[in-house]
Every structure is written in structure tokens, then in C-alpha cells.
Amino acid sequence: MAPKIEYSVKEQPLGSTRHIRIVGIGAGASGLNMIxxxxxxxxxxxxxxxEKNHDVxxxxxxNRYPGCRCDxxxxxxxxxxxxxxxxxxxxxxxxxxxxYLRQVCDDEGMREAIKTSHEVVSARWNERDGIWNLIIRDLGTGIEFDDHANFLLDGTGILNNWKWPDADGIGRYQGTLIHTARWPRGFDPSDKVIAVVGNGATGIQVLPELQKxxxxxxxxxxxxxxxxxxxxxxxxxxxQAExxxxxxxxxxxxxxxxxTIEKFKSDPEFYRTYVKEIEALVNNSFPIVLTNSPVQAFARAKVTEYMTAMLGGDEKLCEALIPDYPLGFRRMTPGHSYLQALTMPNVEVKTGGVVRFVPEGIELDSGEIIEADVVVCxxxxxxxFCPRFPIVGRNGNLQDRWRKETPKAYMSCAVPGMPNYFAFLGPNGPIGHGSVFTLSEHIAKYITGIIKKCQVEGIKSIAPxxxxxxxxxxxISTFMPRVAWSAPGRSWFTNGQATxxxxxxxPGSRIHFFHMLEKFRGxxxxYGYDNVKRNRFAxxxxxxxxxxxxxxxxSTWYLDAPTIVA
Known part of the structure; x- marks a missing residue:
């Protein structure tokens, strides 16, 4: 019979903190804001x-391809x-x-907390000690070393792990092969025959630059x-906003x-008004993706009219490029110069997918072979959302789980069986809802509040x-049929899966997401506690x-405290 564990009072005041070690992965916008x-x-x-790259x-x-910009x-x-x-x-x-991001990093003195050219090789939860055991690789030397963290914060991002087309024989192609996420410096498209594969946001931005x-x-x-x-x-x-x-x-x-730039600098009130009004317009775009809404119908008619005009009324181009699915099913990227470029005499649109690479170019699913000096993917x-390295929690490797089943997370930032692990914009995060900067601010405050709770309340481990x-x-599953994102077809919103x-x-607007994160639902x-009796009130x-x-x-702060509960 196991000896009875006696409870004892901790000789420390309420509000005391325990020392913790936090490891972040990634020094993009989310990682910098988290610092x-x-x-x-x-x-x-x-x-x-x-941070795996040599700078933040x-x-x-x-991403530095020609024409690359934020929408x-x-x-x-x-x-x-x-x-x-x-x-x-x-x-x-x-x-x-x-x-801008590098300037923020320098102005705020953040570089002291960042190790560039380092990547996390693996993470394994240690239940006994309540820590993540990590293996880190120094990409400059190739040397691997151990580290640990009480809390692991994953800011690797969703639009980070680029991929080639799902086609055979990529190694057989004898021309120049480029992925837009790894653009070669100094590449000159002059007098070359180029095939651009893909018409998402990147394809829309890069094509006009290459066409010239x-x-x-x-x-x-x-x-x-x-x-x-x-x-x-x-x-x-x-x-709006006229x-x-x-x-x-x-x-x-x-x-x-x-x-205008000088007015932004010299007139703080005007600058603030401008930023807030434009932000409100970005936030108010959600009704467009409601499948049966009047806003969807009106906007779809207007965009159809616009695209038809920009394509010069060319029936073949209009048929190839104007969708029959709802507006917003795929991410919409303004592309005035893109549509105009498609009407230029040196451009030819080919419909269909790439099934294989051949020495001289690419073969489409129609059987047609396109010969090209350069293939831009x-x-x-x-x-x-499958992690790029093993993350082993209570229920095994998250890679294995999410390869077999639909990735699921708690409010996009935490995973069952993965204690003290938090992600930025994980499964069903609002990545397509507006600026990632302000999104990351709300997520960071939410995660930090949880960490602080653990630090002062003796919580050793926490997981949804x-x-x-x-x-x-x-x-989420019941809500999604209401919006254009769930229409039949392929998009990166569904990881390229047609169904x-x-x-x-x-599952909602940007403001809906912010509102959802305002309160922590304990x-x-x-919870796991760090006292031997596992008493939650220690x-x-x-x-x-x-x-x-x-x-x-x-010590009399309560005399000034408001009586309204937020």
C-alpha cells in the first residue's frame, strides 16, 4: 500500500511565479510579436x-518573386x-x-532572444518533468544539441512549406525549374519561353512581371x-470609404x-482615422463569402462584369478564367495587370493540370506537351498543418495523427494530448481573414494569459x-456549408482536396475570432499540478x-476598480 501523501502549505505569497523556460519556433511576424x-x-x-533562416x-x-506584395x-x-x-x-x-520586420526587431532589441540559422529537429513531451525535450540543429555547423522548454510556441506558419506540382518526373526536366517561394536572384526572363503553372495569388502577381x-x-x-x-x-x-x-x-x-506620406507623418489624427477606416473595411468583407447572401450575389455579378471587360470580352479567356463557383471559394487577389497581361500576344492560356515533366517541358492531362525554357511553379x-518535424505528445507523434485524420485544434492554437504546446494560426485559424499582424497580437495575448495562469497557479501542464x-x-463542420469556402472544388483552404x-x-468573421479569444474557458x-499532492489550490x-x-x-487598488464586469 502506497504511503499517504501529506499536504503542506507552500511558504510563498499568492501571486508568486515559478521560473519557466519558453522556446519559440520561427521569427516571422508572429514570433516577433510574441517576444x-x-x-x-x-x-x-x-x-x-x-529561426531556420539567416534573418528574421x-x-x-x-518570398521575393517579381511582383510579390501583400494583398x-x-x-x-x-x-x-x-x-x-x-x-x-x-x-x-x-x-x-x-x-519593416527587421526594423521592428532591431528597434525593440529582439535579436538577443533569437537564434537564426537554427531549426528544431524534434520535440518530445516529458510527462514526469513537465517539459518538452528538444533537439536543435545549428544549420551553420550541422551540429545538433539538446534543449528543453516548459512551453513550446510554434510560429512556423501555414504558408511556409512550399511544394512542387503533384506531377511525375520532375527530375527529367532539362530546363530551368523555379518555385516562386525560392526565386533565384538575378533571374532574367528576357527572350525566354516560360510556362507559369498556377493561378493563385502568387501566379496572379508574378505572371505580369514575366510577361513583359x-x-x-x-x-x-x-x-x-x-x-x-x-x-x-x-x-x-x-x-464605401469615399x-x-x-x-x-x-x-x-x-x-x-x-x-500624402508627409500628411501621414505630420497629422496623427488623420493617420489614425485613415488606418481605422481601412481596417473596418477589411473586417467587413465576411458577408461576401456567405453563399446565399445578397452581398455575394451583387459582388459576384460585378466581378464577372469586371473580369469580362479586362479580358476584352474574349470568349475563350472568359470561359477559362471566370469561375462558376461562389465568390471567395478561393482566396481573391486583385489582379488588374494580370488580366490585362493574359490578353497580350505573347501569352497563351492552357487549361488543365500538369501530369508529368518531360525533358523539354511539361505534359498536361490533355496529353499536350508544352516546351519551355523555364517552368515557374x-x-x-x-x-x-502536418508538422515538419516530429512532435511527440501523450498520444504519439502529431505528424502521424494529422496524416491519418483531419487536423483539429482548440481555437486554432492548442491540441489535445499536447501539453504546453501552442501554435499560431493552426487548423481553422483565420489566415484568410485579414492582416496576420493584428491576428498574431490577439493570439499572443491569449497564449500569454494561459502561460501566466500556469506560472502563478502552480500548473505544471495544460492541454485542451x-x-x-x-x-x-x-x-466548424456544421457551420462551413454556409460559406463559399466549402463549395466543391480544390483550394488551399481544403489542402487541395476536391471534397x-x-x-x-x-468559422466566422475576423471580429468573431477576436471576440472568441477574449475570455479563457478554463x-x-x-490540468496537471506541480505539487506532490496535486492540490489545485496549493x-x-x-x-x-x-x-x-x-x-x-x-494595496488599496480595489477602491479605484470599476464595478462593471467585462
Whole structure:
């Protein structure tokens, strides 16, 4: 018979913290913001962020293809706590966004917490000690070493692990093979025959740039895609933000005039009004994807009209490029110059998929062979959510689980059986709902609140319950038929599966997601405690509170506290 464990009072005041080690993975926007959020909210902790690239920036460090830019307005694609007043264009180019992230990193002194050219090789949960045992590889030397973390924060992102087309014989091709996520510096398209495979956001952006110099350009389109008018044109068409937009000056390429940039710098009230009104417009786009809504019907008719006009009414092009599925089923990227480029004499659109590579080019599913000097694959990323390295929790390797079954997470950021593991924009996160910067801020505050709870309440391990995740997924599955994302067909929202569940998007609007994360639902989680008796109230300690023992604190704060419950 096991000896009875006696309970004893901890000789520390309520509010005491235990020292913890936090490891972050990835120094893109989410990773950088997390550093700041932890600094503002936690004490008594250590942090290291491992970044596989040789500099910070994540997606915006890696993606540098010609024409690469964000499809969110630049002044809303930034941290709310680090405004930039001198964006050059209404939609910022990739290099400028990466410069912004590097500047944030330097201004905030974040590099001391980041180890670049390091990748996580594996992570294994140690139940006894309540830590993640990690193996890290220094990519500069190839040397591997051990590390550990009480909390593992995964900021690797969804649009990060690029993939080639699902076609045979890729090694047989004897020309120049390029993936847009690994663009070769100095590549010159002049006088070359180029095949561009893919018409998602990347294909829409890169094609016009290549068309200008190519001798011949073949565009391989497997699925039509909606290409809306430029945002400003769309908003004006809908009668939105006319007053604020009338106060800025843009040229034909949507570059801000120097006068407008100076106004952003010198007039804080105008700048704030502009940012908030544009943000509200981005947030209000959700009704468009409601399949049977009047907004969907109106917008679809207008986009059809616009695309037809931009394609010069060419019946063959209109048939190949204008979809019959709902607006918003695939991510919509404005592409004024894209549609115009398709009407140029050196461009030929080919419908169908690539089945194999051949020495001289690619073979389509029709049997046609396209000979090309260069094949550019704008074929996107692995959006399966399957981790790129083994993450072994209580229920085995998460890689194995998510290869066999639909990835499921709690509010996109936590997984059953994976204690003290949190992800940014995991399964059913709002990755297509607007700026990832402000999304990452809300997620970081949510995760940090949980970590702080564990740190001060003696919680050794925390993970969402399977029941909670199953209920959450049942809601997602029942909701999704209401929106365009679940229409039949292939998109990266369903990991390229024609009939797959929507795994990449949140079941609601952007504001809905923010609202959902405002409160921590403690009843949805399973806890392990760090005292031998596993008493959940051991953290109450010796009867005193840190609020009364802090010489710089206000022990009568409650006299000033509001009576309204948030």
C-alpha cells in the first residue's frame, strides 16, 4: 500500500511565479510579436526563438518573386503598436515588409532572444518533468544539441512549406525549374519561353512581371479563379470609404504621393482615422463569402462584369478564367495587370493540370506537351498543418495523427494530448481573414494569459480536452456549408482536396475570432499540478499576497476598480 501523501502549505505569497523556460519556433511576424507580448506580461522567465533562416521575417524573408506584395492595405499590415507612416504603396511590396520586420526587431532589441540559422529537429513531451525535450540543429555547423522548454510556441506558419506540382518526373526536366517561394536572384526572363503553372495569388502577381520580357509565356490554369478589381475601385463601387480615400493621393501604380506620406507623418489624427477606416473595411468583407447572401450575389455579378471587360470580352479567356463557383471559394487577389497581361500576344492560356515533366517541358492531362525554357511553379504550399518535424505528445507523434485524420485544434492554437504546446494560426485559424499582424497580437495575448495562469497557479501542464476539441470541430463542420469556402472544388483552404473539409479558415468573421479569444474557458482544459499532492489550490500559499508585499504596489487598488464586469 502506497504511503499517504501529506499536504503542506507552500511558504510563498499568492501571486508568486515559478521560473519557466519558453522556446519559440520561427521569427516571422508572429514570433516577433510574441517576444514583445511576453516581455510586457511575464516576469521570471527565459526565452529563446529558433529561426531556420539567416534573418528574421518568415514568409516575407523567403518570398521575393517579381511582383510579390501583400494583398492587405499596407497601413493595416503592420503591428498596432509599431505604426509605419511612410509605406510607399497602398499594397506594400515584399521587400518593404521584410525591412519593416527587421526594423521592428532591431528597434525593440529582439535579436538577443533569437537564434537564426537554427531549426528544431524534434520535440518530445516529458510527462514526469513537465517539459518538452528538444533537439536543435545549428544549420551553420550541422551540429545538433539538446534543449528543453516548459512551453513550446510554434510560429512556423501555414504558408511556409512550399511544394512542387503533384506531377511525375520532375527530375527529367532539362530546363530551368523555379518555385516562386525560392526565386533565384538575378533571374532574367528576357527572350525566354516560360510556362507559369498556377493561378493563385502568387501566379496572379508574378505572371505580369514575366510577361513583359518573355518571348512566349504559357499560363497553365487548372481551376478558374475570381480576380476582383483593385480594392479602392471595389470600395468605391460599393460606396464605401469615399471620404477618407478622397483625402489621399495615389498614382496609377497605387504609390502614395510624397504629399500624402508627409500628411501621414505630420497629422496623427488623420493617420489614425485613415488606418481605422481601412481596417473596418477589411473586417467587413465576411458577408461576401456567405453563399446565399445578397452581398455575394451583387459582388459576384460585378466581378464577372469586371473580369469580362479586362479580358476584352474574349470568349475563350472568359470561359477559362471566370469561375462558376461562389465568390471567395478561393482566396481573391486583385489582379488588374494580370488580366490585362493574359490578353497580350505573347501569352497563351492552357487549361488543365500538369501530369508529368518531360525533358523539354511539361505534359498536361490533355496529353499536350508544352516546351519551355523555364517552368515557374506558382503551386503554393503544404497546407496540411502536418508538422515538419516530429512532435511527440501523450498520444504519439502529431505528424502521424494529422496524416491519418483531419487536423483539429482548440481555437486554432492548442491540441489535445499536447501539453504546453501552442501554435499560431493552426487548423481553422483565420489566415484568410485579414492582416496576420493584428491576428498574431490577439493570439499572443491569449497564449500569454494561459502561460501566466500556469506560472502563478502552480500548473505544471495544460492541454485542451478531447471533448472540447470534438465539440468545437462539430460546430466548424456544421457551420462551413454556409460559406463559399466549402463549395466543391480544390483550394488551399481544403489542402487541395476536391471534397475535403475546410481546415484553413475560422468559422466566422475576423471580429468573431477576436471576440472568441477574449475570455479563457478554463472548463475546456485538462490540468496537471506541480505539487506532490496535486492540490489545485496549493498556489494560495502562506496567506499573504504579492499585491500587499510589493513596496511599489497599491494595496488599496480595489477602491479605484470599476464595478462593471467585462
Amino acid at each position: 514583445r507580448t511576453l516581455r510586457l506580461n511575464l516576469t521570471d522567465y527565459e526565452l529563446v526563438v529558433y 521575417g518568415g514568409t516575407w524573408f523567403e 492587405i492595405p499596407s497601413h493595416n499590415y503592420q503591428f498596432s503598436w509599431k505604426p509605419k507612416h511612410d509605406w510607399t504603396n497602398f499594397h506594400a511590396p515584399a521587400e518593404e515588409i521584410n525591412d 520580357g518573355a518571348k512566349k509565356l504559357y499560363h497553365v490554369v487548372r481551376t478558374p479563379t475570381w480576380v476582383p478589381p483593385p480594392r479602392i475601385q471595389s470600395w468605391k463601387l460599393m460606396g 471620404e477618407i480615400l478622397s483625402k489621399i493621393q495615389l498614382d496609377a501604380q497605387e504609390n502614395f504621393s510624397q504629399e 506558382a503551386t503554393g504550399f503544404d497546407t496540411s 480536452s478531447q471533448d472540447a476539441v470534438d465539440d468545437y470541430f462539430e460546430h 475535403g473539409p475546410v481546415t484553413a479558415l475560422h 472548463e475546456d482544459w485538462e 498556489y494560495l500559499g502562506n496567506g499573504f499576497s504579492t499585491k500587499e508585499l510589493d513596496p511599489k504596489g497599491d
